[in-house]
Amino acid sequence: xxxxxxxxxxxxxxxxxxxxxxxxxxxxxxxxxxxxxxxxxxxxxxxxxxxxxxxxxxxxxxxxxxxxxxxxxxxxxxxxxxxxxxxxxxxxxxxxxxxxxxxxxxxxxxxxxxxxxxxxxxxxxxxxxxxxxxxxxxxxxxxxxxxxxxxxxxxxxxxxxxxxxxxxxxxxxxxxxxxxxxxxxxxxxxxxxxxxxxxxxxxxxxxxxxxxxxxxxxxxxxxxxxxxxxxxxxxxxxxxxxxxxxxxxxxxxxxxxxxxxxxxxxxxxxxxxxxxxxxxxxx
Amino acid sequence: xxxxxxxxxxxxxxxxxxxxxxxxxxxxxxxxxxxxxxxxxxxxxxxxxxxxxxxxxxxxxxxxxxxxxxxxxxxxxxxxxxxxxxxxxxxxxxxxxxxxxxxxxxxxxxxxxxxxxxxxxxxxxxx
Numbered sequence: 001x002x003x004x005x006x007x008x009x010x011x012x013x014x015x016x017x018x019x020x021x022x023x024x025x026x027x028x029x030x031x032x033x034x035x036x037x038x039x040x041x042x043x044x045x046x047x048x049x050x051x052x053x054x055x056x057x058x059x060x061x062x063x064x065x066x067x068x069x070x071x072x073x074x075x076x077x078x079x080x081x082x083x084x085x086x087x088x089x090x091x092x093x094x095x096x097x098x099x100x101x102x103x104x105x106x107x108x109x110x111x112x113x114x115x116x117x118x119x120x121x122x123x124x125x126x127x128x129x130x131x132x133x134x135x136x137x138x139x140x141x142x143x144x145x146x147x148x149x150x151x152x153x154x155x156x157x158x159x160x161x162x163x164x165x166x167x168x169x170x171x172x173x174x175x176x177x178x179x180x181x182x183x184x185x186x187x188x189x190x191x192x193x194x195x196x197x198x199x200x201x202x203x204x205x206x207x208x209x210x211x212x213x214x215x216x217x218x219x220x221x222x223x224x225x226x227x228x229x230x231x232x233x234x235x236x237x238x239x240x241x242x243x244x245x246x247x248x249x250x251x252x253x254x255x256x257x258x259x260x261x262x263x264x265x266x267x268x269x270x271x272x273x274x275x276x277x278x279x280x281x282x283x
Numbered sequence: 284x285x286x287x288x289x290x291x292x293x294x295x296x297x298x299x300x301x302x303x304x305x306x307x308x309x310x311x312x313x314x315x316x317x318x319x320x321x322x323x324x325x326x327x328x329x330x331x332x333x334x335x336x337x338x339x340x341x342x343x344x345x346x347x348x349x350x351x352x353x354x355x356x357x358x359x360x361x362x363x364x365x366x367x368x369x370x371x372x373x374x375x376x377x378x379x380x381x382x383x384x385x386x387x388x389x390x391x392x393x394x395x396x397x398x399x400x401x402x403x404x405x406x407x408x409x410x
Contacts, residue, residue, distance in 0.1 A: 169367060172367045172368055172369065173366070173367040173368070173369050174369045175369060176367075201287075205285060205286050205287040206285075206286060207286050207366070209286060211286055211287070211290045212367065237290075240287045241287065241290075241291055243287075244285075244287040244288055244291060245291070
């Protein structure tokens, strides 16, 4: 549908620019962008690239708040460019910059390597003593809906880095693990299928670990997925303290249910349709 | 000692500090309580009232406790603030050693003063 002039407004984008090969260093470039109701910051950047300056660089992928690629500083606050509507955050001017607390590769592209290295260091996956059991495709681990609730909120993290950019501790302490990896640690610690908490405690309780958190709560304020990393970090602290004092009740990780018929089928549930593809070994 | 245990001690020291400082404030500024521990005329920090409390081993222990928890809580907190500046490992080690030496030195000096005051107060009673 062709938009009428009345529905369009002009917003000046003040975009932070940086080219490592250039001699200008970091600078801010202004672009006038015609904006309509519902238009996102990401669409505004596309307009600039298509019509005003093809050299502008940023990172994006899904355009629907799922991939976490387009995290950037919009009017001084870390947000996803794809889910932020321009007219919700800007009057006549909009400042767009790269996420702070990261090295900048170019323009609006932060180097997230340090975040992912820290993420890997806390072993963000199910750890069990019996690896064969984990790797076997037979059977499934039993988990009740209540047990799922214990970590589900923390599993919504899309690793966009907004919490890391908002964290005041990260701003001065580059070695601090940060809210995203520590939330991932809590997500797996709270998972009844996991048995690796003691192993993760070595990282999360280290000098760069969760006790660096000041509980400023900015991570939770900026999280675009409502993950609440600040809550995860407090839960992580509590569990570390209980573990250190040997007060945490030891629980065995949930067991695996082998073969069909191990679980109870709820009444009035229709039978599953027949397999459309026959795997080898199936009759 | 790992970071978790140090953090627990830091928090515990804060709680003890709150209680001991509360006791100090009550004795110094609340007349009803201070009369129990400051029976002589004048303010609660007069020399007679101070010597009266110094005679009691409970107060000598509480002075040493207050000194210990205040030093640990303050210096460990200061160290944490400094460490958030992403210093080099060698600088962090140097800070730890300096703060440990300063803390232990001040604790020894303060403990000696509290025990000496207790001794002098008892000698004054006998003498």
